[in-house]
Amino acid sequence: MAEISSDVIRGYNDIIILFLLLNSPSYGYEISKQIRSLSEDKYIIKETTLYSAFTRMEKNGFIESFVDEDMAGGKKRTYYRLTEAGREHYRAKCEEWKLTKEVIEKFIADEGALI
Amino acid sequence: MAEISSDVIRGYNDIIILFLLLNSPSYGYEISKQIRSLSEDKYIIKETTLYSAFTRMEKNGFIESFVDEDMAGGKKRTYYRLTEAGREHYRAKCEEWKLTKEVIEKFIADEGALI
DNA sequence: TGTCGTACTATGTCTGTCGTAGTAACTATA
DNA sequence: TATAGTTACTACGACAGACATAGTACGACA
Numbered sequence A, B: 001m002a003e004i005s006s007d008v009i010r011g012y013n014d015i016i017i018l019f020l021l022l023n024s025p026s027y028g029y030e031i032s033k034q035i036r037s038l039s040e041d042k043y044i045i046k047e048t049t050l051y052s053a054f055t056r057m058e059k060n061g062f063i064e065s066f067v068d069e070d071m072a073g074g075k076k077r078t079y080y081r082l083t084e085a086g087r088e089h090y091r092a093k094c095e096e097w098k099l100t101k102e103v104i105e106k107f108i109a110d111e112g113a114l115i
Numbered sequence C: 001t002g003t004c005g006t007a008c009t010a011t012g013t014c015t016g017t018c019g020t021a022g023t024a025a026c027t028a029t030a
Numbered sequence D: 001t002a003t004a005g006t007t008a009c010t011a012c013g014a015c016a017g018a019c020a021t022a023g024t025a026c027g028a029c030a
Helices: A013-019 A028-038 A047-059 A084-105 B013-019 B028-038 B047-059 B084-105
Strands: A063-068 A077-082 B063-068 B077-082
Touching: A013 A047, A013 A084, A028 A047, A047 A063, A047 A077, A077 A084, A084 B084, B013 B028, B013 B047, B013 B084, B028 B047, B047 B063, B047 B077, B077 B084
Parallel strands: none
Antiparallel strands: A063 A077, B063 B077
């Protein structure tokens, strides 16, 4: 199965992660599984990429973290919730995506033209 | 007018440049103008990005350069032509694009869902 | 004479992604 | 009871494509 290279995805992890936070807070491991299943195994985000995206986006004010201390066994889990700025960032990124898509498609040759 | 940021485009300059070399050799300045006009001013590639892409893609065997020494005024111009490997690279990148598009669209919310 | 367009080259920086490694608790299986 | 697997991260360093800034040099045109 063909895989999507990292370079292609660069800059789109934001959209992907924020989408999964639109309706309710979530945490790293769950988001990673959701990306995998929603993309039907076509995109498997690297752990380091995901967690560094969290750090970056929190610094930018797009998400906020809170820790669930009361899990069984004393384990901790860090949740992230979308801020209003994050929602706006998501909207803007989606607009950008539409534009990008239009532009790139102008540089895709017809099947036949490729011999 | 909204502009496309570099991160969005990252990894797609290859497709864009190679597309413009599919039918005939060309050179930096012309390609840059063609990108601008074909995208209707929505994407203006940076000179340094373009020329470093040439260097990289020549190193990878996707394109070959030759110099036109006989221009009026003794000026030189470096042309690039697509190799067979470059054509294959272009094909592969287009396939990857289709996959990427499908995946990313799964993470784009409906207009209405965004309040 | 000076500005604009053409056609690049050089050098260094930034940043999102990735590779590698490690920690630590719980859970199912043999 | 041992051990492999899953969950849930953190730390650190490296890579590479894109970018900022600057400079070179020729021709055309006013």
